[in-house]
Amino acid sequence: MVGEFGEVYVxxxxxDAVAGTPAFRAPEVRLDERSDVYGLDAVLQFVLPxxxxxALAAITARAMSASPAGRYPDIPSLLTHxxxxxxx
Numbered sequence: 001m002v003g004e005f006g007e008v009y010v011x012x013x014x015x016d017a018v019a020g021t022p023a024f025r026a027p028e029v030r031l032d033e034r035s036d037v038y039g040l041d042a043v044l045q046f047v048l049p050x051x052x053x054x055a056l057a058a059i060t061a062r063a064m065s066a067s068p069a070g071r072y073p074d075i076p077s078l079l080t081h082x083x084x085x086x087x088x
Contacts, residue, residue, distance in 0.1 A: 027066055034068040037078050044082075056082065 003009060024046075026038035041063035048060065059081050065071045072078040 026068070028068055032068070033074040034071045036075060037063050037071045037073075038065075038068075040075060040078065055084075 024039050024042040026035040028035065041060050045060050045064065048056070059078070063071055063078050072081065
């Protein structure tokens with residue numbers, strides 16, 4: 001979805017409390033902010049080139065941890081870590 005000012009929103013609607021496309025869905029049943037972290041990172045990994053910096057690959061691995069406790073607690077935390085390795 002494209003917003004009024006050209007910003008892009010990634011949308012994946014779930015049905016009956018099952019959130020979205022299976023390949024982009026967190027493995028747990030209970031959905032919360034950590035499930036959103038998993039889903040966003042699934043999209044990031046989909047577009048990330050194989051030549052991505054190792055630090056970025058480590059961040060994406062953590063964000064898609066099978067255990068919710070192993071992931072970033074929320075999207076702002078994930079974004080903070082993504083910005084660190086790419087700042088000049």
